[in-house]
Amino acid sequence: METKYFLEFNTRSPPIAATQEFFKTLYCTMAFVDLEDHGTLALTAAVVVLTTIALILGSKRIHRITKSRAARQKIDELAANNKEPNEAPTVSSLFVHPVKSLRAVSVPSAALDELGLKGDRRLMIVRPCPSTASATTDEKTATHRFVTQRQFPGLTSIEASLPSTTTETNNMTIITLKSSAVPGSQVNIDVSEETLKAHKQRYRAGIWDDVVTVVDVGDDAASFVKNVLLAVDECGQEPFSGFENIRVVSIVPDVTVRKTPEEYIPPEAWTVAGSIPNVALTDGFPILVACEASLNELNRRLQQKGKPPIPMSRFRPNIVIRNPGGRPFEEDQWKAIKIGDNTILHMVKGCPRCKQSCTDQLTGERFEEPIETLADFRALGKNKEDVYFAQNAVFHGGSGSGCQIKVGDTVSVLSYGDPVWDLDPVQAE
Template identity: 35%
Template sequence: MLNISGLYIYPIKSLGGIKVNSAVLTDRGLEHDRRWMLVDENNRFLSQRENIQMALLKASLVSDGIKVTYTPEGTSVVIPFKPITQTPVDVTIWDDKCMAHLVSTELDTWFSSKLGIDSRLVYMPDDSLRQTDLRYTDEGAITSFSDAYPMLIIGQSSLDDLNNRLDEPLPMDRFRPNIVFTGGEPYSEDMMKHIRINGIDLFGVKLCARCVMTTVDQVTGQKGKEPLKTLAKYRLRNNKIYFGQNLVYLGNGKLNVGDELQVIEEHTEERFFI
């Protein structure tokens, strides 16, 4: 039997995640997941890929918003669930452009001072509809400020298998999943084409190609070579390293830790040669 063992949201793109016991599934991912994002002076998204100090900003849920703490100092701010200004601005995520709202000049100043770069905080309102990659999904499937898809799933056994190959084991936070499940064989998520959780139908549309962000220690902000060095030995295909699978879904609902994950259909093609 497969069961959800962990649920995670990442309210601000590329900042620390939050482990939750349950999460509402909205039209573009789990509630609050990557609805906020930091952008540079050109309104392009900021990422740990280029700014590893972002790992030192940790998020938590409080009654009136998202609390962000800068761990080296222990200082924090609270981001309201709704933007203060609601001033529209076009932002860029990879090759996509979409509309967002500026949140607060005071928060912009705070983030800029902690990161040491000019940055502005933006929020994705409900009427900003960002289409997922049409090469892999149907028209109408949308996502928030995630890289490309609204959900990412990884099996705990996959991480266990990887850690058995490493000199020092790594935590799941290196891979930023939304759903972690127990049970099944390592990398069984690769083959999941149609799964059902709590009556919600989810579809595996593309394996997740991993980047240097997985090499950043989410506690210290230090960068190393693992896990990409080891993953490249057995998870490399077409010059990309894969770990986890991206999901889209039909309908809304609620996911809970402990929910059973039913595999309705698997992909027929052999997706990896391990």
Template identity: 30%
Template sequence: MSDFDITITGLHVHPVKSCAGVSLSEVLLIETGFEFDRAWMVVDAGGGFLSQRELPRMALVATELRHSELVLRAPGMLALHLALDTVETPTRVRVWNDEVAAYDMGDLAAQWFSDFLRQPLRLVRFDPEHRRLSSRAWTGPLEAENAFSDGFPILVVSQASLDELNARLAAKDRPPVAMQRFRPNLVLTGLDAHGEDHLDEIAFDTAEGAVRLKLVKPCPRCPIPNVDPATGVPGTEPGDTLAGYRADARVGGAITFGMNAVIVEGIECVLRVGQAGGASIRF
């Protein structure tokens, strides 16, 4: 029995880690979260990942998922088309403290990113045979697989949380920010502002079967939400405003927005915008 009725109002996939995401009407749930989410990643010559923390212009790389290809666009660049079923050389790369198996996407993709971001870079794709797991300190007995996400397969945010932030920004005569700043996968209505902080599980009955997601860890926020996705220029908001009311003792007082979730049930099910479900409170 659910404590709250919820509805999916947004489904977002970020194919290339730290580049712009794409909003979809439906997504397939796979072992690592949403299909194609953080499946590709930009790395330096040593195989270490790069993000908007170091290269805020990554926000300007737009992504589009077509039937058989990923299309990347950026200001001043011709579109880069990558076949979804093609990779090149096996390699090893680093994402945070994890060394993982991946595939290099070839010289054309490497040159494209190197030209736009103005330093030598490579593009890699996650090897689906590699098992990269979330921290068991947060998932307990569940083994939650990830691709190139920061550490958990799915990020959940309620629309009310963004509405609350924008009300606080308006009170300071600051412009509103869009949900894309926070790069969630799953956006919900039916909750109060930051009601996701207190949930245990959310569940949906899809056409393919039951989906259950367990919310396990608040999402600490780095400076990436301060990067304007329209310009790629970093600022100080909304971080300054969030710092005034979003310190979370569960993660050492870090500023949080949204909850990281893991999959309990529902691999190969499809989530759809407008899907109704239920949420249970953590006791």
């Protein structure tokens, strides 16, 4: 008796394009298989699957997948067997930045996804590049360039709410912008996935060396930001001309793809498919971790000079850790940490600091410190002008989806290693 077996698949579900192509090929060649023996069918299919995957993905990708799996297992074992000391470090603060370079939002807890803390730096402000760049269709050429407090310290006056979905907004997901510089004025931005995907105006935005696809969220948001900057009469280091056409943009779900710098990512942080993890609109990595003991040491040095202490907000971290009795800057040697029950982060590189760290995050006023004092003892990169505070981090297995962290969570250091600084001199913007 002849039996036919139909092989079904969903081409949208494989995590990498090569796997998707494999399934397409397999479907075309084995859509119907006429075999009497179920066992022979299973064995034949398995051989075809493994052989085709190896041919398509190549030995390099297979090696990455197996290497990543072995590395993750080692960290998982450390996490499972870890015993907390009597005075373990804890999470003391959490911050989300809904719009890049606008004011941070302190939160008691945060859900995580593959891009970092949910809602962190998913929108940003951009300005057009010269018309010659805007006219090209080359996907690697930016049509717009990111705008930050480095050019406009007055951006600190703008508060951006966390994304909120309520019946009052017809179940749209809204971020609200408001500023003390324009009292009584505010603007709502619909960041619902279907709305963002429906927007037609898209740009190629440059963030440092990366170029990513973003969507314009509308004239109202752009006008609001421009009016705030005009109200505070703040042009930073740039003339306002050239910035009059600033726009507010967002990542596009399933469209915007931006990878973390591969040279810093350990195998434990690769995805199960052996890919480098993604990042949103941060300066390069999904998470920034800072420690109170390090800030205390910096403030001690500032006060020795007769200068006032500074708050942690100057460094715009996501996670702040309190370690009773901990040494200043011991986080430089942390390689893997566990937060709460199931969140594991890999500390990959120190964070270089720029003039944005010298900007008061409430007033927009800019000072010489803390860069001058950090230069006394934290000039650690190849370029001795590069100074460091806090650590960039990535997720174990390339994603934090399904995890949640909260203030008060215990932090366990799972492994230690040598500090890592930038391989090349840090760019200025």
